Amino acid sequence: MTDDELIWRIAGGSGDGIDSTSQNFAKALMRTGLDVFTHRHYPSRIRGGHTFVEVRAAGHPVKSRGDGYNFLLALGDSFARNPQDEAYYGNEEAKPLTENLDDLREGGVIVYDTGLLDEGDVDDLEERAAEEGWHVYPLDLRGLAREHGSEVMRNTAGVGATAALLGMDTGVFEELMDERMSGDVLATNVEILEMAHEEVSGMEHTHALQLPEGTHEDAADSPVLLSGSNAVAYGALDAGCRFIAGYPMTPWTDVFTIMSQNLPEMGGISEQVEDEIAAASLAIGASHAGVKAMSGSSGGGFALMSEPLGMAEMTETPIVLVEAMRAGPSTGMPTKPEQADLEHVLYTSQGDSNRVVFAPGTVREAYEQTRAAFEMAYEYHLPAIVVIDQKLSGEVAVIPDEFFDREPDPGLGAVLTEAELDEAAHHASGVFDRYRHDPESGVSPRSIPGQAGGRFLASGNEHTPQGHIAEDPDNRVAQMDRRARKLASVRAELDGRETSHQTPYGPEDAEYGILTWGSQQGTAEEAVDRLNDDGHSVKALGVSDLMPYPSAEVAAFLESVEECLVVEMNATAQFRGLTGKELGQYGEHLSSLLKYNGDPFEPAEVVEGFESIVGDADADGDASGESTRIVPAVGD
Amino acid sequence: MSQSTNVFGAIGDAQEREEGIDREEFTPGIEPQATWCPGCGDFGVLKALKGAMPEVGRTPEEVLLVTGIGCSGKLSSYFDSYGFHSIHGRALPVARAAKLANPGLEVIAAGGDGDGYGIGGNHFTHTARENHDMTYIVFNNEIFGLTKGQTSPTSPKGHESKTQPHGSAKDPVRPLSMALSAGASYVARTAAVNPQQATEILAEAIEHDGFAHVDFLTQCPTWNKDAKQYVPYTDVQQSEEYDFDVHDRREAARMMHETEDALYEGTVLTGRYFVEEGRRSYGAEKAATGEAPETPLAERYFDPDYEWERSYDLLDRHR
Numbered sequence: 001m002t003d004d005e006l007i008w009r010i011a012g013g014s015g016d017g018i019d020s021t022s023q024n025f026a027k028a029l030m031r032t033g034l035d036v037f038t039h040r041h042y043p044s045r046i047r048g049g050h051t052f053v054e055v056r057a058a059g060h061p062v063k064s065r066g067d068g069y070n071f072l073l074a075l076g077d078s079f080a081r082n083p084q085d086e087a088y089y090g091n092e093e094a095k096p097l098t099e100n101l102d103d104l105r106e107g108g109v110i111v112y113d114t115g116l117l118d119e120g121d122v123d124d125l126e127e128r129a130a131e132e133g134w135h136v137y138p139l140d141l142r143g144l145a146r147e148h149g150s151e152v153m154r155n156t157a158g159v160g161a162t163a164a165l166l167g168m169d170t171g172v173f174e175e176l177m178d179e180r181m182s183g184d185v186l187a188t189n190v191e192i193l194e195m196a197h198e199e200v201s202g203m204e205h206t207h208a209l210q211l212p213e214g215t216h217e218d219a220a221d222s223p224v225l226l227s228g229s230n231a232v233a234y235g236a237l238d239a240g241c242r243f244i245a246g247y248p249m250t251p252w253t254d255v256f257t258i259m260s261q262n263l264p265e266m267g268g269i270s271e272q273v274e275d276e277i278a279a280a281s282l283a284i285g286a287s288h289a290g291v292k293a294m295s296g297s298s299g300g301g302f303a304l305m306s307e308p309l310g311m312a313e314m315t316e317t318p319i320v321l322v323e324a325m326r327a328g329p330s331t332g333m334p335t336k337p338e339q340a341d342l343e344h345v346l347y348t349s350q351g352d353s354n355r356v357v358f359a360p361g362t363v364r365e366a367y368e369q370t371r372a373a374f375e376m377a378y379e380y381h382l383p384a385i386v387v388i389d390q391k392l393s394g395e396v397a398v399i400p401d402e403f404f405d406r407e408p409d410p411g412l413g414a415v416l417t418e419a420e421l422d423e424a425a426h427h428a429s430g431v432f433d434r435y436r437h438d439p440e441s442g443v444s445p446r447s448i449p450g451q452a453g454g455r456f457l458a459s460g461n462e463h464t465p466q467g468h469i470a471e472d473p474d475n476r477v478a479q480m481d482r483r484a485r486k487l488a489s490v491r492a493e494l495d496g497r498e499t500s501h502q503t504p505y506g507p508e509d510a511e512y513g514i515l516t517w518g519s520q521q522g523t524a525e526e527a528v529d530r531l532n533d534d535g536h537s538v539k540a541l542g543v544s545d546l547m548p549y550p551s552a553e554v555a556a557f558l559e560s561v562e563e564c565l566v567v568e569m570n571a572t573a574q575f576r577g578l579t580g581k582e583l584g585q586y587g588e589h590l591s592s593l594l595k596y597n598g599d600p601f602e603p604a605e606v607v608e609g610f611e612s613i614v615g616d617a618d619a620d621g622d623a624s625g626e627s628t629r630i631v632p633a634v635g636d
Numbered sequence: 637m638s639q640s641t642n643v644f645g646a647i648g649d650a651q652e653r654e655e656g657i658d659r660e661e662f663t664p665g666i667e668p669q670a671t672w673c674p675g676c677g678d679f680g681v682l683k684a685l686k687g688a689m690p691e692v693g694r695t696p697e698e699v700l701l702v703t704g705i706g707c708s709g710k711l712s713s714y715f716d717s718y719g720f721h722s723i724h725g726r727a728l729p730v731a732r733a734a735k736l737a738n739p740g741l742e743v744i745a746a747g748g749d750g751d752g753y754g755i756g757g758n759h760f761t762h763t764a765r766e767n768h769d770m771t772y773i774v775f776n777n778e779i780f781g782l783t784k785g786q787t788s789p790t791s792p793k794g795h796e797s798k799t800q801p802h803g804s805a806k807d808p809v810r811p812l813s814m815a816l817s818a819g820a821s822y823v824a825r826t827a828a829v830n831p832q833q834a835t836e837i838l839a840e841a842i843e844h845d846g847f848a849h850v851d852f853l854t855q856c857p858t859w860n861k862d863a864k865q866y867v868p869y870t871d872v873q874q875s876e877e878y879d880f881d882v883h884d885r886r887e888a889a890r891m892m893h894e895t896e897d898a899l900y901e902g903t904v905l906t907g908r909y910f911v912e913e914g915r916r917s918y919g920a921e922k923a924a925t926g927e928a929p930e931t932p933l934a935e936r937y938f939d940p941d942y943e944w945e946r947s948y949d950l951l952d953r954h955r
Contacts, residue, residue: 027955222955223955224951224954224955225954225955226954230954233947234947234950235947237945237946237947237950238946240937240944242933242936243733243736243737243933245729245733262950264926264927264928265945267929267933267936268929268933269736269737269922269927269928269929269933270927271733271736273729273762274758274759274761274762275758277726277729277759278726278729278758278759278762279729281722281726281729281730281733281759282729282730282732282733283733284730284733285702285720285729285730285731285732285733285734285737286733286734286736286737286933288720288730288734289700289733289734289735289737289738289741289934290737290738290934290937290938291737291738291933291934291937292937293733293737307723307726308723308726310723311722311723311726315720315722401948401951401955404946404947404948404951405948406946406948408944408945408946410936410937410942410944411937412937417938418642418643418645427665427666428665429664429665429666429716430665431664431665431666431716448644448934449644449697449700449718449734449738449741450643450644450645450646450647450697450698450718450738450740450741450934451643451644451645451646451697452644452645452646452649452697453645453697454697454718455696455697455716455717455718455719456718456719457712457713457719457720457721458719458720458721459712459719459720459721460705460721460722460723461721464666466666467719467721468666468667468713469710469713469721
């Protein structure tokens with residue numbers, strides 16, 4: 001835990017504008033030169049229900065949510081169903097205050113809106129504040145907003161109060177408002193911001209917390225603030241994707257929406273269709289006709305894509321699918337993160353899997369690996385899946401804009417032109433040999449309908465080189481083996497690249513390891529820093545390539561450490577299982593730290609988990625934490 | 637359509653031909669002999685489709701035939717064009733996306749009654765509703781053939797099979813009425829026993845600018861009725877007994893209802909049932925609202941001069 005950081009939590013009800021206020025607050029902090037990271041927590045409801053966003057900011061890199069937080073802006077839930085204490089779910093109106101106190105650090109700051117909340121809502125606020133050293137500032141934000149404009153502008157008053165308490169002036173916020181508002185709305189909001197700032201500046205301040213100092217290099221020069229979903233969408237656009245088909249489902253909807261808002265202006269096509277079976281099938285149809293296409297969903301919708309996924313594998317039609325995981329099984333917890341769809345994504349659909357699966361660990365990787373997914377899909381004629389989750393989907397990070405200043409890649413991959421088709425092998429009947437047995441890489445280049453000399457049959461049935469249905473055993477084995485060779489080629493190509501999708505972190509010669517996949521990468525890295533500061537010797541490896549599995553890299557990492565903790569957000573240690581299956585050893589060196597309560601790991605939980613099992617030779621029995629679970633290594 | 641026709645050299649090829657198009661161009665060198673049972677109505681669809689191609693002026697390589705699963709799905713094996721033999725029930729979403737990606741293609745989808753009215757019913761409804769410019773041929777044999785004779789969505793009430801040993805308690809679906817209410821802009825029924833009408837109807841359906849649904853009665857002599865049971869057939873346009881306006885939705889609906897009932901009472905009625913002229917197809921509608929490009933998207937990937945947009949130019953909103 002560091003003292004030179006701000007973790008500002010804005011809490012209210014769904015529909016109270018918490019998300020947009022937090023985005024602007026994060027942007028303002030980015031403009032002051034700080035690194036920023038956000039964490040969203042919200043219920044599956046349109047109106048009401050306790051929701052919060054944390055904005056973590058520091059002059060040094062922040063890669064994860066923090067441990068708890070140090071500044072609460074509690075607005076009160078203005079859409080609460082039951083503003084009574086005796087209600088089944090408790091007094092919802094007061095939850096933005098009451099529900100957040102447990103995570104607030106010692107010495108933290110509380111601002112709450114007395115327009116909706118009063119001291120009596122929390123039984124022992126004064127007592128707890130004294131005990132924890134909290135600094136409490138009750139302010140009538142709603143009243144102030146009403147007086148100068150309208151009640152709904154109380155978020156602006158809250159931001160003004162926050163700025164005053166952190167020793168910031170209002171300039172950066174006014175600049176942001178000026179960019180997105182105009183006329184009376186702008187004038188009124190600026191007035192409310194300034195009034196709140198002035199009023200709070202004139203109060204006596206008892207707390208020490210101020211805006212962190214310093215400048216992070218990523219925020220120094222033309223930074224942009226964007227989410228994992230944005231990064232996936234932008235990676236797709238830069239890969240030349242101009243067709244998307246989808247059906248709404250949280251959290252996948254974010255990617256679908258961003259694509260749909262941008263594609264028409266780029267002469268692309270977005271289709272919202274009847275179900276996810278159709279969505280993935282449309283992507284296949286568009287790709288077959290010569291367009292770079294994608295689809296995607298979250299767990300339940302992705303389950304419907306099992307069929308078309310297999311069809312893409314068998315017909316060797318390139319497509320990119322996004323799977324934005326949320327807590328399952330079934331409808332599960334729609335707005336909560338989990339990493340429990342790993343096995344689903346790897347193996348769903350009948351027959352042997354023949355797909356590429358990437359799970360980016362950060363917002364930057366989400367962009368890079370989405371581009372790579374298109375490259376692999378179109379070069380190797382198979383489906384490539386980008387797995388994200390509710391956490392990565394919604395979190396925002398600061399990235400220098402030059403990161404995006406690069407060439408687009410609209411190449412269609414292994415496709416022949418008509419001139420090339422003229423020279424290519426054909427059956428005596430004139431049908432193009434679309435699925436030849438012999439390519440060493442496994443890739444037999446394709447033609448596109450409408451090209452002269454390219455006609456062939458794509459079929460979900462096993463087929464001859466021309467695509468005709470065939471159950472001949474020799475042909476079957478030749479086609480199965482060729483399709484399998486494509487995955488080996490993908491692995492060889494990825495292994496031969498300068499930059500790996502796997503991200504090592506920490507001292508190379510460390511004694512212990514933390515292995516993680518997908519969105520837990522940043523949290524694991526923060527834990528590694530703290531553990532090493534505390535005298536441990538630890539490094540981490542964040543794995544993104546899940547199929548084909550990066551065996552050499554992971555084996556080298558595991559070979560170099562005594563023991564390793566595998567950190568993932570699911571209940572059955574799916575990634576540890578995959579690693580054991582792929583490597584066939586190291587079982588006795590791998591223990592698991594699991595979390596599946598709907599909240600992502602805090603770095604401290606990883607530190608604690610590590611200390612209780614891996615770093616401690618005497619550890620025995622169940623060392624699970626309050627919301628985490630330890631599964632010891634096999635035979636331990 | 638854009639000028640770069642050299643990318644897809646086959647498209648528009650037929651127009652430059654002086655000698656016309658020979659139906660035999662669509663007979664494949666691979667598997668010219670279909671594996672369908674002797675007397676199967678599916679031969680009638682194949683023959684009518686080949687016969688329609690000279691009429692509509694399309695060559696094999698500008699046609700994409702997307703099929704489902706079952707005996708009907710094998711149509712793409714015996715019809716020489718670009719083909720996509722997809723999976724059960726999913727021919728329509730594959731086909732309509734190909735049309736959106738490259739409107740220059742002539743897109744035809746085909747499948748059985750289980751494929752289109754059962755497992756793919758959701759796609760049937762929505763593809764009809766959206767009015768994609770394509771043709772959908774449904775082989776309606778009132779049975780599941782390839783899986784050996786189970787009751788299908790169009791099997792009559794009381795139909796006995798291994799999976800409905802006491803007879804089906806379900807009324808059959810109403811294919812024509814479903815297409816109409818969903819939003820298809822051309823709806824017809826024809827029969828394998830009437831090759832001339834079938835060829836004419838398929839040619840009309842292909843030329844129709846919008847979603848054309850053809851319910852094609854294909855006898856299954858192995859598991860259900862043989863050809864004799866579809867004879868005599870009546871063409872509702874030719875018969876004086878029936879008088880309705882195919883452009884009038886209400887009259888069409890009434891005639892469809894009567895036709896659907898009649899089939900199970902032993903009277904085979906066929907013909908054109910609904911034709912909606914002047915309604916924009918989905919692709920045109922989407923382009924008109926600014927949601928689709930004016931030129932075929934598929935051509936862009938072969939255009940070396942196209943300046944691809946970059947996400948870098950979208951970053952202002954994130955600063």
